[in-house]
Amino acid sequence: MTTIKLHNTKTRKREEFVPIDPENVRMYVCGPTVYDRAHLGNARPVIVFDVLFRLLRHVYGPDHVTYVRNFTDVDDKINKRAAESGRSIGEITAETTQWFLDDMAAVGALEPNEMPRATAYIPQMVAMIEDLIANGHAYAAEGHVLFRVRSYEKYGALSGRSVDDMIAGARVEVAPYKEDPMDFVLWKPSDDTTPGWDSPWGRGRPGWHIECSAMADELLWKKPLGEGRLSDEAKKHPHVFDIHGGGLDLQFPHHEDEIAQSCCANGTDEMARYWLHNEMLQVEGKKMSKSLGNFFTVRDLLDQGVPGEVIRFVMLSTHYRKPMDWTVGKAEYGEKVLRGWRKAVKGVKASKPNQEIIAAIADDLNSTLAISILISMFHDIWEASREDGVKKPSEYTIEEFLASAQFLGLLTDELGDWFAADESVNLVNFANLLQKLREEALQTKDFAPVDSLKKALVEAGVEVRMSKAGVDLAPAVGFDPAKLEAIK
Numbered sequence: 001m002t003t004i005k006l007h008n009t010k011t012r013k014r015e016e017f018v019p020i021d022p023e024n025v026r027m028y029v030c031g032p033t034v035y036d037r038a039h040l041g042n043a044r045p046v047i048v049f050d051v052l053f054r055l056l057r058h059v060y061g062p063d064h065v066t067y068v069r070n071f072t073d074v075d076d077k078i079n080k081r082a083a084e085s086g087r088s089i090g091e092i093t094a095e096t097t098q099w100f101l102d103d104m105a106a107v108g109a110l111e112p113n114e115m116p117r118a119t120a121y122i123p124q125m126v127a128m129i130e131d132l133i134a135n136g137h138a139y140a141a142e143g144h145v146l147f148r149v150r151s152y153e154k155y156g157a158l159s160g161r162s163v164d165d166m167i168a169g170a171r172v173e174v175a176p177y178k179e180d181p182m183d184f185v186l187w188k189p190s191d192d193t194t195p196g197w198d199s200p201w202g203r204g205r206p207g208w209h210i211e212c213s214a215m216a217d218e219l220l221w222k223k224p225l226g227e228g229r230l231s232d233e234a235k236k237h238p239h240v241f242d243i244h245g246g247g248l249d250l251q252f253p254h255h256e257d258e259i260a261q262s263c264c265a266n267g268t269d270e271m272a273r274y275w276l277h278n279e280m281l282q283v284e285g286k287k288m289s290k291s292l293g294n295f296f297t298v299r300d301l302l303d304q305g306v307p308g309e310v311i312r313f314v315m316l317s318t319h320y321r322k323p324m325d326w327t328v329g330k331a332e333y334g335e336k337v338l339r340g341w342r343k344a345v346k347g348v349k350a351s352k353p354n355q356e357i358i359a360a361i362a363d364d365l366n367s368t369l370a371i372s373i374l375i376s377m378f379h380d381i382w383e384a385s386r387e388d389g390v391k392k393p394s395e396y397t398i399e400e401f402l403a404s405a406q407f408l409g410l411l412t413d414e415l416g417d418w419f420a421a422d423e424s425v426n427l428v429n430f431a432n433l434l435q436k437l438r439e440e441a442l443q444t445k446d447f448a449p450v451d452s453l454k455k456a457l458v459e460a461g462v463e464v465r466m467s468k469a470g471v472d473l474a475p476a477v478g479f480d481p482a483k484l485e486a487i488k
């Protein structure tokens with residue numbers, strides 16, 4: 001069996017991944033707050049953990065992996081958006097959730113097994129908060145319930161920092177009902193204008209962190225246990241699951257708070273075995289984020305004609321624990337490479353992925369290495385097929401190359417529409433027309449019609465080569481068949 005190694009934030013070490021129950025590998029990743037289109041940064045954890053999901057399914061079998069990613073559909077940012085736009089909260093969250101699913105499918109992410117919405121798990125959150133109050137880790141005050149951070153001595157272990165250091169670096173809200181400024185909200189009161197649910201502390205709504213603790217426990221522990229799916233070994237580690245993921249920006253406070261809530265409510269000494277954090281997608285050295293306003297959405301790029309497959313390729317080219325920038329140059333390069341690959345695998349049936357690719361991903365998700373192996377595999381196969389007499393045999397097959405790319409979620413049928421659209425356009429007619437105009441121009445000495453057609457073709461992303469031998473047209477980077485339609 002393939003050995004998987006993962007960098008565990010908790011120990012700050014690369015460790016061999018050993019699941020609690022290999023028949024039921026369990027992973028939770030924090031999902032989006034649904035009030036706006038996903039920006040490109042939001043797509044990074046989705047793609048990173050999709051690669052891990054594919055690896056786990058490959059190693060343990062697709063029926064033996066449970067991946068849960070939530071939708072935060074109760075949050076003050078959503079309330080604010082609803083108030084500003086005059087639309088209902090339900091309408092905004094339903095629309096944004098669907099946008100997110102469409103945009104993430106466009107970059108080739110498989111859907112997780114469970115995608116719980118926070119508002120469907122309020123009773124579980126209330127029950128967990130009641131447990132925390134009962135065992136002294138939380139207290140109710142003025143309609144709020146707060147987690148007593150100083151009551152959990154391991155608080156801060158994930159980040160490796162002391163509580164005092166963290167307070168110094170964070171914006172903690174001081175409020176009269178708090179025993180300590182560091183204490184965080186588990187429940188807060190709602191007025192008539194904000195969504196609320198009845199609770200032992202009056203009508204209110206949950207704080208952000210509690211939802212992940214409650215939903216992870218419900219879907220990764222209680223549900224599989226109830227269905228009789230967990231092994232005896234797994235039952236020896238109640239409430240604990242294998243992998244918890246998210247962006248590095250969530251490490252503190254969100255993940256520290258999740259750990260504190262889960263461990264204190266469940267009486268465990270860990271929430272998850274392995275904690276993985278992706279680094280940030282940046283814009284000029286700063287995290288791309290909605291609050292900073294320095295973002296563009298995945299949909300913006302798709303609308304500009306950047307194929308979702310190219311976005312995926314560019315993301316995979318940088319290791320998940322390194323910050324990265326999006327550049328036009330990277331997208332152009334990705335499109336060029338993918339166009340060449342897609343041309344070569346037309347009609348090819350995938351066989352089995354190459355072991356080197358799997359080994360690269362199993363080594364702390366080294367997708368950068370996996371992409372460079374794919375590039376050299378392709379080059380090797382191409383060299384072997386040259387018809388200039390200098391053939392050298394390739395150790396790879398094109399079927400294996402295709403399976404290896406598909407293992408990374410590239411060259412799949414689902415992501416192939418952009419290339420099919422390229423292919424369906426017959427450039428020969430344009431080449432003939434250009435040739436005809438050129439011949440006429442040589443007689444009339446009026447080259448304006450030639451120049452104007454050439455300009456329109458270049459604007460549509462067509463590479464135009466004119467020589468004595470004739471006219472040669474080929475799709476280039478940014479090729480947009482829709483613009484060709486307009487020329488007709």
Ligand SMILES: Nc1ncnc2c1ncn2[C@@H]1O[C@H](COP(=O)(O)OP(=O)(O)OP(=O)(O)O)[C@@H](O)[C@H]1O
Pocket residue numbers: 030031032033039040041042043044045246247248249250278279280281282287288289290291292
């Ligand atoms: N620039 C980024 N690069 C990589 N991951 C990111 C980036 N921004 C957000 N994420 C991740 O996307 C997911 C959803 O984050 P969230 O909805 O809080 O977005 P956000 O842009 O950070 O919002 P805000 O600025 O309003 O806090 C989280 O897992 C988060 O870690």
Ligand SMILES: [Zn+2]
Pocket residue numbers: 029030031212254258
């Ligand atoms: Zn979370």
